[in-house]
Amino acid sequence: MFILSLTYRKSNEEADRHMEPHMAWVNEGYDSGMFLASGRKVPRTGGVILAKGDRTAIESFVAADPFTIHGVADYEIVELALTRTAEGLDGLKG
Known part of the structure; x- marks a missing residue:
């Protein structure tokens, strides 16, 4: 599993200008x-x-985010090897 942490580099107003295409990208994910x-x-x-999947595929997908393309946000991608989850969340380990 991966944690994608976005940190805005630009104002919230600038983020809002790119929010619709960013959300379309999120929906694709x-x-x-x-x-x-x-x-x-x-x-x-x-x-x-x-997120889950192959790190290279995730990095490629992140590069296509309108927030990345327009310099709105930086991403930190952290891989997490889950060893325990709450009941009902076992699917996250795969």
Whole structure:
């Protein structure tokens, strides 16, 4: 599993200008089965996405995010080898 941590490099107003295409990109991640969960950081300084799959494919997909293309956010990609989950979340280990 991977944690994709986005940190805004530009203002929230600039992020809002690119939000619609970014959300279309997020939806593609869910449709492909790569994304498991996502949301905004509080306070709003970026976001977090939980993802699964091949690291190279994830890095390539992140490079296609409109936030990346337009310099709105930087991504940190952290791989996590889950050893334990709450009941009902065993699928995250795969």
